[in-house]
Each structure stands twice: as C-alpha cells, then as structure tokens.
Amino acid sequence: xxxxxxxxxxxxxxxxxxxxxxxxxxxxxxxxxxxxxxxxxxxxxxxxxxxxxxxxxxxxxxxxxxxxxxxxxxxxxxxxxxxxxxxxxxxxxxxxxxxxxxxxxxxxxxxxxxxxxxxxxxxxxxxxxxxxxxxxxxxxxxxxxxxxxxxxxxxxxxxxxxxxxxxxxxxxxxxxxxxxxxxxxxxxxxxxxxxxxxxxxxxxxxxxxxxxxxxxxxxxxxxxxxxxxxxxxxxxxxxxxxxxxxxxxxxxxxxxxxxxxxxxxxxxxxxxxx
Numbered sequence: 001x002x003x004x005x006x007x008x009x010x011x012x013x014x015x016x017x018x019x020x021x022x023x024x025x026x027x028x029x030x031x032x033x034x035x036x037x038x039x040x041x042x043x044x045x046x047x048x049x050x051x052x053x054x055x056x057x058x059x060x061x062x063x064x065x066x067x068x069x070x071x072x073x074x075x076x077x078x079x080x081x082x083x084x085x086x087x088x089x090x091x092x093x094x095x096x097x098x099x100x101x102x103x104x105x106x107x108x109x110x111x112x113x114x115x116x117x118x119x120x121x122x123x124x125x126x127x128x129x130x131x132x133x134x135x136x137x138x139x140x141x142x143x144x145x146x147x148x149x150x151x152x153x154x155x156x157x158x159x160x161x162x163x164x165x166x167x168x169x170x171x172x173x174x175x176x177x178x179x180x181x182x183x184x185x186x187x188x189x190x191x192x193x194x195x196x197x198x199x200x201x202x203x204x205x206x207x208x209x210x211x212x213x214x215x216x217x218x219x220x221x222x223x224x225x226x227x228x229x230x231x232x233x234x235x236x237x238x239x240x241x242x243x244x245x246x247x248x249x250x251x252x253x254x255x256x257x258x259x260x261x262x263x264x265x266x267x268x269x270x271x272x273x274x
Contacts, residue, residue: 007191015039016049018060024265031152151255156186163195203274210259218249
C-alpha cells in the first residue's frame with residue numbers, strides 16, 4: 001500500500017458556518033491560520049453553533065487579507081466585515097470556557113440574524129493572549145486553542161469514513177448514507193490508511209509539521225446535520241453508538257495539537273513518528 005497522504009484541508013473561518021476547502025494551510029500553535037477565529041453568540045453572550053441553529057451550515061465566510069471576512073448565503077448579497085475595534089470587547093461563554101472576544105459591526109449582526117431568524121452577534125478572537133488553554137488533561141503548559149471546541153486541529157481518515165458508511169448501509173437508516181466527510185467538519189483528511197488506523201497513532205508528521213494525537217473526538221448532533229440542506233437525520237450517531245462507543249462518547253476522528261509551525265499541503269506524506 002502506498003504511504004498515507006494529506007488528502008484534503010478544510011478551514012472554518014466562522015465557527016459552525018460552512019467549511020472552505022484549501023490546497024494548503026499555515027499551521028499556527030492554536031490551529032490552522034484563519035480557522036475558527038470568529039463565532040456567533042446569543043444575547044447572553046453564549047456561543048451559537050449548528051447544535052442550536054443548524055441553518056448556520058448554509059452560510060459561509062471567506063477570510064480577507066488582514067483577518068476580516070466576507071459573509072455569504074445562497075440568494076443573498078454578501079457582506080464584508082472588518083476585524084472589530086478591540087475596544088468593543090465582551091466575555092463570551094464557549095461551552096465551559098470564558099473567552100474575551102471583540103464584537104463586529106452592527107450590520108454583521110443584522111445580516112446574520114435575518115438569515116437565521118434569531119438575534120445573534122458576530123465576534124472575533126484577535127490577540128494571541130486571548131487564546132484558551134487546551135484541556136490540561138491532554139495539553140501541555142502554554143498550549144492554546146482558538147474558538148474550536150477543544151483542540152487546535154481535527155483529523156479524519158477517508159478509509160474510516162468508508163468503513164463507517166458500510167456500517168450505516170447495514171443499519172436502521174441505510175437511506176441516510178453514504179455520509180460525506182463534511183458531516184465531521186475536519187481540518188485535515190488523510191488518504192491511504194487502513195480503516196481506523198488513526199486510533200493507534202500518538203504522534204504524526206504531515207509534511208514537515210509534527211503533531212501529537214491527543215484523544216479521539218467525541219461526536220455530537222452536528223454530525224447528523226446535512227451541511228447542504230441543514231436537515232437532520234439519525235446518522236451517523238445511531239451507528240457510532242453501536243460500533244464506536246467509549247462510555248458516553250461516540251468516536252470519529254482524532255484531535256491534534258501542533259508541535260511546531262509550518263505549512264501543510266494536499267499531497268504531503270503523513271508519517272507516524274511516535
């Protein structure tokens with residue numbers, strides 16, 4: 001079998017909005033450059049994601065030079081949003097964490113609210129000093145993450161998705177398969193492995209950048225959301241519950257912490273180095 005390679009790179013400029021595919025990405029200590037530096041919050045300053053608002057999947061954002069974004073949606077005029085004034089800062093609740101973020105201009109909130117049917121605000125994580133610590137059970141002192149759920153990068157493997165889809169086809173809801181990889185919202189997708197090979201990895205290199213493989217990713221209701229229609233089904237959670245359960249966690253993919261910086265490119269070799 002040829003050695004594994006990096007098959008795809010995905011960046012999510014605004015947390016829970018549509019992913020953007022890239023040929024390459026710069027790895028920063030807290031994740032891929034431009035990935036999840038923005039998010040939505042509600043009137044109580046709590047994060048809003050596809051868990052609460054599946055229609056966020058239908059919206060997209062493109063990163064501008066300097067860190068701003070262009071918001072777009074089917075059938076709607078796009079909106080360019082500048083990086084906010086740091087003085088417009090609030091403390092937002094991201095799951096169990098508190099994080100300082102800067103609030104975007106009012107027109108961004110209006111644009112998003114009109115398309116989601118909810119009162120939301122767009123916020124930005126700017127200064128590196130405002131990054132959140134990685135879970136100390138898995139991270140080392142000084143390791144941080146931006147606005148991703150818990151870890152700087154998420155890795156999935158194409159062969160594991162194929163294996164999962166084979167299980168879905170034999171399950172209670174075969175009509176929902178095969179599921180595309182975008183259900184799992186990874187940053188990096190590896191081609192050319194055996195199914196579930198990533199379960200045994202502890203340290204890898206993608207091109208010249210090394211990563212620790214710190215823990216499997218526990219999956220949530222977002223994986224049941226069709227990223228093109230925002231409709232929800234039963235899969236893959238039904239099948240993961242039968243075949244990929246660890247206690248209360250349903251597992252697919254692996255969380256990564258970078259051990260260095262650099263650029264990863266589609267086609268780069270993926271090597272197990274520890």
